[in-house]
Amino acid sequence: MRKFKVKVSNSLDMLKRLAVETDSLINEDYGSAVMIWNKALGDGISRAFEILPGLSVIIYDVELKEDFLFTKDESIANTLYLMYCLEGNVLHKFGNEKIYESVNEKQNVFLQGEKHRSNDVLIPAKSRVKLSVIYIVESLLETHRDFKGGYLSSGLQELFNFIGTDRPYRYFGPLNSKIAHFAKQLYVGKNIDFVNRLLMEASVLQLLANQISSLQSPKSESIVGEKLSTKELKRVLDLSNHIVNNLDKNYSILHYTKYAGISAAKVQAGFKHYFNETINTFTRNARMAKTKELIETTNLNFSEISYLVGISSRSYFSKEFQNYYGVTPTKYRKSIENIKPHFELSYHSVANSGNTDEDVRNILISSKENNTNRNITGCLINYNDSFFQILEGSKNDILSLMKKIKSDDRHSDLEIIWSGFRSHRSFHNFSMAYINNDEVRTISDRNKAIDTDVLDIIKTHQRKTIPVSRFWEQVKNQLMVHMESVAS
Structure with missing residues (x-):
């Protein structure tokens, strides 16, 4: 076992x-x-x-x-x-x-x-x-x-x-069996793209409501079977992807029926089947979900965000967000730091072949100075001609620092692995931990070292035949769990 x-x-x-x-x-x-x-x-x-x-x-x-x-x-x-x-x-x-x-x-x-x-x-x-x-x-x-x-x-x-x-x-x-109808929607998609997140949220909320209802009034129920074919349901999912990839546009129902190749009635039935809502409600919910994501993960102003989600009026945008989430966009952006105070961003890049040991030392020295002043913590890995870095701190400071990092000519092909809010830091004892092929050490005023098992984590994952971004994502997860176990 x-x-x-x-x-x-x-x-x-x-x-x-x-x-x-x-x-x-x-x-x-x-x-x-x-x-x-x-x-x-x-x-x-x-x-x-x-x-x-x-x-x-x-x-x-x-x-x-x-x-x-x-x-x-x-x-x-x-x-x-x-x-x-x-x-x-x-x-x-x-x-x-x-x-x-x-x-x-x-x-x-x-x-x-x-x-x-x-x-x-x-x-x-x-x-x-x-x-x-x-x-x-x-x-x-x-x-x-x-x-x-x-x-x-x-x-x-x-x-x-x-x-x-x-x-x-x-x-x-x-x-x-009524609960089963909503539960099975959780297993439709295998990816974690935007449509699948919307599908998951709708299904979870319906599942939650029906589970609570059955607790308060326990009895077996049944639900009418679906009226759309498997092929037609697939077209509805394709249409939902089309909508979320074009939130800045305001299409008509005629456009949607032509895109999906099925009648308006079947389009609506399909959205009821997957999301338990009409296509208009789905579009509104998608716009609000994307707005929330952009507020959390970018520093775009609200006019820019409203344009990206297809709402031309700034006042209507604010009103819609408040009606949907119960707070204004401004208050929500300010409240994020109280709910999940730490923003985390990790990226991978290709190190310049002409980098010297002096270049790397300069990177570490500037990291210590900048990170200490901004209360940024994290880890920098220089391994097999690649840079991988995890940054933790306030969102404004991290995104501002990333602008400078992207323009640095000591690396190229920068790819964001993950960004978002966390409730805690994993590297709270380090202004910048440093790992390379041969050593594990820290750049910190606090006299504390990272366990050398971290280097073994990287070497173990290096042997796996997976894409580069996926490789560093696995390293990130291993490293974060390792640091939390050390802290505890």
Whole structure:
């Protein structure tokens, strides 16, 4: 039996640690990640997605070669889990119990542990399992109550009140095929592009609503089957990609029907099937989701953002954002630092073949000076004629620094690996850690060294035949998990 113990209460962090533990490939993007399971352990993928701080989901679509036990340490946060097994079955017990309870196919399950007891979930070997687990973290919901009008976080808080937080809780509901309809949408796409994030969010919210409804009124239900063919449904997904890739344009329904090659009625039925909304509502939601992403990850002004998402009026843009999220764009941009105060960016580039040791020393000296003044931390790797750097700090400072880095002629072919907000720093003890082919050291006023195991991490991944960007993404995840384990 393979065992995996984890303490984090965010599905994205859990998936990252799972990828490191199983030596699986993981691709992370804005608010989402997909992991391809190591073939030595099984066949399948797992995906994680965050809707807002305190609400996230992880999905397993896998057949494993041996039993896999997940042990979740509940000591750091009060977390409620909503589980739904679309296919196969898994087993659950609290840490002090000896006998597992079976979570059967199409069964709705609510779980809540307590600080001194773990949650143990076992995925049996040699059986296909499609399992979704929604994470609801009470403490994080409190910090985000005003977001999206507050209705979502306040409604979830009522769920904690209904269940109670002073004791472990386990509810095994009856089989429910209506929930299955929304659950299966989680397994439609394999990528983590923008459309799939929208599909995931719509499906998770519908799944969440129906799971809560079944808790309050437990009865089996059925749902009418789809009326579109597989080919027509594929055309609807293609159309949804076309819309999000052209948010700056305002197309008519006639354009959409011509693009998809199906009638207007079938276009609307397809969007109801996948997103449970009309095509107009989907477009509006896509614009608001893209706006939120651009506010979080860029320094574009609001006029530039409104143009990119197809809203010509700046006042209407602000009104739409406030109606959708419950706060103005200006207030949301200011609030991000309170919710997730640290911006992280990592990139890979090709080192100039003419670089000397003196050039590298100058890079490190300037890094120390600039980073100390701006409270930027991180790590620089100079390995096999490549630079890889992780930067942590305020978003404005990081993006300003990146402008200078991009214009530096000591490297070329710069590619951003990941950027976004984190709740904590991984390199808080280092103004700039430095790793090259031969050594691991730090550029810091704090007299602390990085464990030399980090170099072994890089050398191990160098032997894998994967694309360069994917290679450095694996190194980043390994390195971040390693640093967090050292800190703890």
